[in-house]
Amino acid sequence: MYDVYQIMAGDTIxxxxxxxxxxxxxxxxLNPxxxxxxxxxIVVPVTNQYFDIYTIKKGDSLYEIARKYNTDYNLLAMLNGISTNDYIYPDTTILVPKKDVKYYFTxxxxxxxSVNKLLGSNxxxxxxxxxxxxxxEGQLIVYKD
Known part of the structure; x- marks a missing residue:
């Protein structure tokens, strides 16, 4: 989930x-x-409500990060647009799902x-x-009570 932001005088990255x-x-x-x-x-992530941000360290794997955050590593890969087999590079960041949020890929x-029923939402x-x-197909839907 992203927003567009216009850079103002005095803004820094x-x-x-x-x-x-x-x-x-x-x-x-996001803005190469x-x-x-x-x-x-510029494009900016809207992450603070639905995701945490994790900076990958040398030796990390998606599986280990998923275990650390008690989440499914397939979901972790899908949220970041990568395959579970992809190499993840140190010092890059990924989105990590928050525990109190439900995620669904259409x-x-x-x-x-049907999506509303699956998520038990309003x-x-x-x-x-x-x-x-x-x-x-493949659109991410999030829901937080």
Whole structure:
């Protein structure tokens, strides 16, 4: 889940990262072609409510990180758009699911009603927490009570 942010006079990458509950390396990774000048539009993660950010250390594996955070490593891979077999590089960051949030990747033929039922959610809250629900296969839907 991402937002677009316009860089204002006096902004620094670190200040923007702090504002959005992330770190500067994530901002740079999401915006590789940005000059980060005043007026530039950049993509920023909306992570603080649904995800934690973890900086990969030398020797880490997705499996070990998933175990450390008591989450499923397949979910961890899907959230980060990588395969469970991919090499993860030290000093890069990944999103880690928070324990009190439910995550669902949509499948063909899902309806808002079926997703709502699977997550045990309230439709109004589901729509509020997910700005754009297209129900295309593979879309991430999050729900927090």
């Amino acid at each position: 670190d200040a923007i990262a702090n504002k959005f509950g992330t770190n500067s390396s994530v901002i740079r990774q 072609n940005s000059g980060f000048g005043v007026g530039s539009m 499948k063909d033929n899902d309806t808002l009603s 439709i109004n809250n589901l729509l509020r927490q997910n700005k754009n629900i297209y129900l295309r």
